[in-house]
Amino acid sequence: MAMDRRTFLKDAGLLLAGLGLGPALRPQFAQALEELAAGRAPVLWLQGQSCSGCSVSLLNSERPGPAELLTRYLSLYFHQTLSAATGDAAREALERAIEAGGYLLVTEGSVPLAVPEACLVGHEPYGRLLERAARRAKAVLSVGTCACFGGIPAAPPNRTGAAPTAQALAKAGITVPLVHLPGCPPHPAWMVGNVVHLLRVGMPALDEHLRPVRTYGQLLHDQCPHFAEYGRQEFATALGGPGCQFKLGCQGVITHADCSHRGWNGGVNWCVRARAPCVGCARPDFARDPAYAFYRLNEGGVPA
Amino acid sequence: MALVVLDPVTRIEGHLRIDTRVEDGRVVEAWSRGEMFRGFEDLLAGRDPLDAPVITQRICGVCPVSHAIASCRALEGALGLAAPPNGRLLRSLVLGANYLQSHVLHFYQLSALDFVDVEAVLSYGGPDPGLRELRAWVEGEVRSNRVLPAAPFLPRLPGNYGEDPRWSAGALAHYLEALEVRTEAHRMAAIFGGKLPHTASLVPGGVTTGVDAEAVEHFRARLRQVRRFVENTYLTDVIEVARRFPAYATAGRAAGRYLSFGAFEEGTGKPWLPAGTVSGGVYAPLDTGRIAEEVGSSRYASRKPLHPREGEIRPEASKAGAYSWLQAPRYGGVSYEVGPLARLQVAAATGAQPVREALSHLLAEARMEPAALDSALGRHAARAAEAVLLARQMESWLDALQPGEPSVAPYTARPEGRGEGLTEAPRGALGHWIEVRGQKIARYQCVVPSTWNFSPRGDGGDPGPVEAALLGLAVDPDHKGLEVARVVRSFDPCIACAVH
Numbered sequence: 139m140a141m142d143r144r145t146f147l148k149d150a151g152l153l154l155a156g157l158g159l160g161p162a163l164r165p166q167f168a169q170a171l172e173e174l175a176a177g178r179a180p181v182l183w184l185q186g187q188s189c190s191g192c193s194v195s196l197l198n199s200e201r202p203g204p205a206e207l208l209t210r211y212l213s214l215y216f217h218q219t220l221s222a223a224t225g226d227a228a229r230e231a232l233e234r235a236i237e238a239g240g241y242l243l244v245t246e247g248s249v250p251l252a253v254p255e256a257c258l259v260g261h262e263p264y265g266r267l268l269e270r271a272a273r274r275a276k277a278v279l280s281v282g283t284c285a286c287f288g289g290i291p292a293a294p295p296n297r298t299g300a301a302p303t304a305q306a307l308a309k310a311g312i313t314v315p316l317v318h319l320p321g322c323p324p325h326p327a328w329m330v331g332n333v334v335h336l337l338r339v340g341m342p343a344l345d346e347h348l349r350p351v352r353t354y355g356q357l358l359h360d361q362c363p364h365f366a367e368y369g370r371q372e373f374a375t376a377l378g379g380p381g382c383q384f385k386l387g388c389q390g391v392i393t394h395a396d397c398s399h400r401g402w403n404g405g406v407n408w409c410v411r412a413r414a415p416c417v418g419c420a421r422p423d424f425a426r427d428p429a430y431a432f433y434r435l436n437e438g439g440v441p442a
Numbered sequence: 443m444a445l446v447v448l449d450p451v452t453r454i455e456g457h458l459r460i461d462t463r464v465e466d467g468r469v470v471e472a473w474s475r476g477e478m479f480r481g482f483e484d485l486l487a488g489r490d491p492l493d494a495p496v497i498t499q500r501i502c503g504v505c506p507v508s509h510a511i512a513s514c515r516a517l518e519g520a521l522g523l524a525a526p527p528n529g530r531l532l533r534s535l536v537l538g539a540n541y542l543q544s545h546v547l548h549f550y551q552l553s554a555l556d557f558v559d560v561e562a563v564l565s566y567g568g569p570d571p572g573l574r575e576l577r578a579w580v581e582g583e584v585r586s587n588r589v590l591p592a593a594p595f596l597p598r599l600p601g602n603y604g605e606d607p608r609w610s611a612g613a614l615a616h617y618l619e620a621l622e623v624r625t626e627a628h629r630m631a632a633i634f635g636g637k638l639p640h641t642a643s644l645v646p647g648g649v650t651t652g653v654d655a656e657a658v659e660h661f662r663a664r665l666r667q668v669r670r671f672v673e674n675t676y677l678t679d680v681i682e683v684a685r686r687f688p689a690y691a692t693a694g695r696a697a698g699r700y701l702s703f704g705a706f707e708e709g710t711g712k713p714w715l716p717a718g719t720v721s722g723g724v725y726a727p728l729d730t731g732r733i734a735e736e737v738g739s740s741r742y743a744s745r746k747p748l749h750p751r752e753g754e755i756r757p758e759a760s761k762a763g764a765y766s767w768l769q770a771p772r773y774g775g776v777s778y779e780v781g782p783l784a785r786l787q788v789a790a791a792t793g794a795q796p797v798r799e800a801l802s803h804l805l806a807e808a809r810m811e812p813a814a815l816d817s818a819l820g821r822h823a824a825r826a827a828e829a830v831l832l833a834r835q836m837e838s839w840l841d842a843l844q845p846g847e848p849s850v851a852p853y854t855a856r857p858e859g860r861g862e863g864l865t866e867a868p869r870g871a872l873g874h875w876i877e878v879r880g881q882k883i884a885r886y887q888c889v890v891p892s893t894w895n896f897s898p899r900g901d902g903g904d905p906g907p908v909e910a911a912l913l914g915l916a917v918d919p920d921h922k923g924l925e926v927a928r929v930v931r932s933f934d935p936c937i938a939c940a941v942h
Contacts, residue, residue, distance in 0.1 A: 180589065187480050189938045190455045191503020191639040197547075197621060198628050198638070204621040209579060214594040218452050222555040222598040225448040225923050231590055231597055238589040250479075255741075255759040256767075257457060258477040260450050290500055291480040297757055298479060322500060323639055378643075378650035378850040402637035403629045406660070412636030412643040413650040417496050419640070425497060431490035436855050436881050 178213035179337050180241040182232075182271055185218045186257050186264040187291045187300055188247025192282040193219050195323035199330050200404050207330065215241055218259070229260045232267075239274030242333065243314075248284040248291045249306040252299025268303065269310045277315040277336060278303065281329055286318040286347075287422045294428060304348070315341060318348040322419035325400060328353050347422055349394070358390040358416055361398040377435070378413045387434040389418030448923040450477075451930060453552040455504050456937025458896065460908075460930055464917055469926070472905065472912035474896045476768040479741070482942040483755050486886040491517055491878050494886060495644060498874065501888065502939040503639045504547070507540040507631065508867035509939075510644040512874040512888070517646040519861025520878045521854065527709035528849035529648025531839045534706040534714070535661065536635040536644065537865070538836045542668050543627035543638075544868035545782075545829045546676060548934050549822065550620035554613060556928045557683050559603035560595040562610035573611040601924035604686050616675055623671045630664040633657055648850030655845045662840050669833035672826075677804070680826040684808035684819045689916075691810050694818030694929035696911040698722065700784035701773055701894065703873060705866035706835070709842050714835060715866065718788045719778065725791035730862060730873065733889060735769040739898035742769065747901060750875040751860070753887035766898040767941040770906060771889050779907040780870025780894045781933060783815060783824035800827045818911075818932035825934070857881045867891050869934040892940035895933045908933055 185193070197204045202211060214220060215235035216228070223231040235241060245268060250256035254263035272278055280303045283289040291300035304316060317336065319328050332350050335342045342350035359365065364382035367373070374381040384391065390398070393416055402408045409416055417432045418424055431437075446469075449459035457477035462469045482501055486494060495513040499506035511533055518524060525533070564584070566577045583592035590597070595614075604610055628638040634651045636642030643650040651657070684691065704717030717728040734747035741764045743756035758764070770777075778784070789797040804827050805812060814820055856878070863874040870891030877885040897906030905913070908930060917925045 178588075185457075187478060189500055189503040189506075191500065191506070194503045194639045197551075198625050200625075204625060205618040208594065208621075209618070213588060213590065215590050217594055218450060218457075219455065220551060221452045221594040222560070222596060223594075224450070224452040224599060224927050227597050227599050227922070228450055228452050231593070234589060253479075253757070253759050256479040256757075258459070259457060261459075290482070290485070290497060293485045295481075295484055297481050297484060300480065323503060377645050377647060377853050378652060378848075403632035404625075406629050407632045407636055407651075409636045409642035412634075413652065414636055414642035414645070417642070425493075428485075428489045431493055432496045433490065433492040435492060435853050436490050 178211060179333070180213045180215055181244055182215045182235050182241045182275070183217040183244040183246065184259070184264070184268060184271060186245065186247035186249050186268065186285070187298070188282065188284060190219055191323040192246045193217070195326050196329050198403060199326035202330065232260070236271055236274050240276055242336065243271050243275035243278045245278060245280050245285045245303040246282050248288050248300035248302060250298035251301045251306060251309070253297070256298040265306050268306055269312060272307055272312050272314055275314055277317065278307070279317050279319060279333065279336070280304065281319045281324050283320045283322045283419060283424045286320040287424070288426070289322065290425045293425050316348055317342070317344065317350065319353070320349065320420045320422065321395065322424060324420070325397070325402065327400065353396060354394040354420065356394065356396060358393045358395050358398050362390050362410060363398070364410065383410060383413070383415040385434065386415045387432055388415035389421065390416040393418040393421050395420040444919065446917065446923045446926065448926055451927065451935070453555065454931060454935040454937065455502065455939070456935070458935055458937045460926055462912055462926055464919070467916055469912045469915040469917060472909045473765055474898060474906055474908050475766045476896060476937050476941045478937060479757060479767040479941050481755065481757065483886050483888060486883050489883050491520065491876065491883055492646070494876060494883060495646070498888065499640055501942045502936055504544055504936055505540065505867040505869065505939065506640045507537050507635065507644070508865055508872050510641055511537060511865045512863040512872050514644055514646045514863065515865065516861040516863030516874040516876040519863065520859030520876050521646060521856045522859070523647045523851050523854065525648040526848050526851055528653050528844055528847050529851070530707040530711060531709055531843050532634045532649040532651065532653065532849055533644060534708065535836060535839050536631050536641065536649070537706065538832050539627050539631035540638065541832055541868045542672065542829055543624040543631065545825050546620050546624045546627065546672070548825065549676060549680065550617045553822065553931050554617055555595065555598060556924070556931060557604055557687060558610050558613040559598070559605065560592055560610070560614060562603065562605050562607050563614055565607040566611040568608055572615055576611055576614055599922050599924040599927070601918070601921040609682065613679065616679055619671070619675070623668055626664055627668050630661055630668065633661045645850060647853055650850055652849050653843045653845045653847065658840055658843055658845065662837070665833065665836055672829045672833050677826050677830055680822050681804065681808045684810060684823060687819070690818040690928060691814040691820070692817055693915055693925070694821070694911045694932055695816050696779045696907045697777060698816050699776065699778045700787040701778035701780050701871050702785045702788040703728065703864040703866055703871040708839065715785050715789050716792050717864070718792065719773065720787045720791045725788065730864070732774040733771060735771050735889065736901040737769050738763070738901040739766060740764055740769045741767050747772065750873065750887035750889050753875070753885070768893050768896055768898055770897040770900045771894050772900055777897060777900065777904060777907050777910070778894060780891050781821065782828040783821045784870060785866060786824045786828060796831060800831050818929045821932040855881065867939070869936055870894060888942055890939040890942060892936045896935055896937070896940055
């Protein structure tokens with residue numbers, strides 16, 4: 139698709155404004171956008187304290203499918219689960235990428251700030267690699283609740299000091315455009331859609347948690363198929379039972395995500411349609427409070 | 443003497459480093475090092491018991507279904523619940539769908555680039571339009587001034603790859619096709635699992651989705667798509683790799699001790715693949731009382747081997763003499779290999795005729811001796827054979843479902859209890875142990891497939907299965923560890939699981 143220099147300058151302006159940064163960086167940002175749109179966008183994908191679920195979810199992308207993503211849209215400089223390069227070749231590929239800079243850095247998993255040995259990549263603590271890579275990145279995209287907010291590894295007692303990417307970058311004094319795509323895992327369309335938006339249009343509008351408003355601007359509850367049952371107070375009282383799942387513990391009323399109209403895995407299903415409560419996996423404090431159970435069945439019976 | 447260090451080992455799940463000492467072109471010592479720790483077992487203590495399946499499946503994004511099932515079964519033991527036949531069958535179908543996605547992913551995305559050289563595609567001169575398009579893509583990439591052309595397929599370690607352009611181009615085309623097939627397998631899993639990765643509908647007592655005739659046929663239609671690829675493409679490609687790389691039919695031989703917890707409950711509760719051990723060719727029933735986790739070489743402070751019922755996690759990052767975040771599980775004091783090969787060896791030893799036939803057919807096609815099953819190629823072959831058998835068996839589970847009958851048992855709270863939840867993940871035996879006190883989780887322990895296979899030395903200095911499988915491996919110093927990587931990947935490492 140054809141885009142002229144003026145478009146990139148305009149997008150760069152929006153990008154900077156969205157980040158609350160001054161206009162001095164504008165030519166630099168415009169050039170970056172132009173380069174990214176010119177061909178396969180360079181992406182450097184790093185995994186910290188992760189389960190690889192975000193990567194697996196990315197491979198579930200529907201349109202474009204995973205094969206197009208790898209061969210036509212993205213130039214995946216390095217990805218621990220997909221790169222042919224291993225051992226020495228992997229470390230060399232990583233270094234070549236970092237040296238070249240100008241990529242979109244995607245981070246998956248938390249950073250063990252208190253115990254650097256709790257995540258090593260090629261002998262190097264993940265936190266240090268992340269800093270080196272972020273300094274040379276055009277933008278950082280944190281995917282998954284662990285990278286965005288700490289997620290399950292940061293739940294108490296958090297013996298490794300697991301922290302979000304943003305905290306590791308702030309600690310190192312690195313300022314770089316940052317976008318959060320939480321979810322455990324995030325939907326592939328959230329990742330692909332926002333990568334494309336970032337590369338082709340510019341910085342998406344973000345909320346106070348740095349989440350793109352177009353993806354996370356609504357409560358799951360608002361378009362839930364059980365919305366009417368909620369209104370009529372027709373609640374499920376047993377696992378798998380009919381009715382709204384609210385009284386079983388459904389967190390759709392406080393979770394910002396579009397699952398209820400997007401569906402998962404090509405739209406074949408999603409949590410609530412499978413008669414399970416939403417566990418709030420895209421919430422900033424997902425799984426963080428041990429006293430806040432996912433199900434309310436052990437609270438002496440579900441209130442009728 | 444030289445130290446060959448493979449770090450990071452990519453195209454696996456997680457953070458793994460393998461060190462080997464090489465003398466006269468052969469590995470004489472090996473160390474498997476898990477390089478990431480999160481502390482799942484610790485953070486479960488004090489939580490509501492029903493949090494466990496939600497949290498533990500997030501140990502791993504590749505095999506969340508197995509963790510969900512192990513956790514639900516552990517809770518069922520502690521709470522006195524039993525899933526109805528529909529619930530058992532639905533679990534087996536969701537698990538089966540995820541096995542198919544995992545096995546396909548493992549062979550194509552994780553392993554194939556050890557054998558296929560993308561650059562060989564440049565010499566393809568045949569008429570197939572799809573393969574010509576691939577060649578043009580590789581040409582365009584290699585000639586481009588990109589920082590890393592043809593990433594993530596290049597760069598790669600130097601070594602002896604398949605050089606046949608037609609086969610290389612075909613294999614690369616199958617790699618791309620496999621990406622879509624594994625996505626299809628996940629769509630299939632989501633029909634009854636809610637979503638993937640990380641399911642929503644697997645709960646203690648069964649599966650919340652219920653059995654609806656339309657969903658059953660929806661699942662069947664997708665299963666047949668995946669099955670076609672597994673039978674016609676995946677199996678054929680594994681056989682082709684075996685014929686082209688016969689050295690790996692003897693490389694990667696472990697101790698020949700196999701362990702399976704049994705998996706895929708059918709309607710009656712009997713597992714389709716049986717539990718047990720095979721050691722020196724002899725079958726023995728499973729006794730989980732013989733399991734203990736040793737930590738002498740692991741970064742934990744406990745002083746003696748503990749059964750997972752009493753297990754504890756006290757991380758000590760800089761413990762002297764420790765070199766891995768993995769514990770060292772032992773069964774009766776010795777290491778055991780787990781995974782598809784172990785499952786099929788155990789099943790064959792109990793006389794399962796379809797398993798025996800599938801294995802002998804595949805061995806004949808691949809021109810391998812039965813003894814060659816205990817090898818890097820044998821593990822790939824067993825995985826493919828299992829996928830074929832499983833895809834066939836899943837049809838019978840669909841037929842056994844009873845639309846309209848319940849798929850989940852009514853939940854009853856119980857303030858105290860203990861439970862053991864056993865199943866098999868795609869990469870091997872998985873166990874969860876829970877203790878509930880005062881309506882909260884008092885203790886939670888997981889013993890995970892890659893913990894068995896990638897275990898560091900035990901307290902007696904005995905190597906783990908992968909460490910043992912690397913001993914004697916012939917390596918070319920110019921290949922920078924390619925041979926080691928091939929053997930390591932045959933075990934399908936999942937290090938997020940292994941350490942958790």
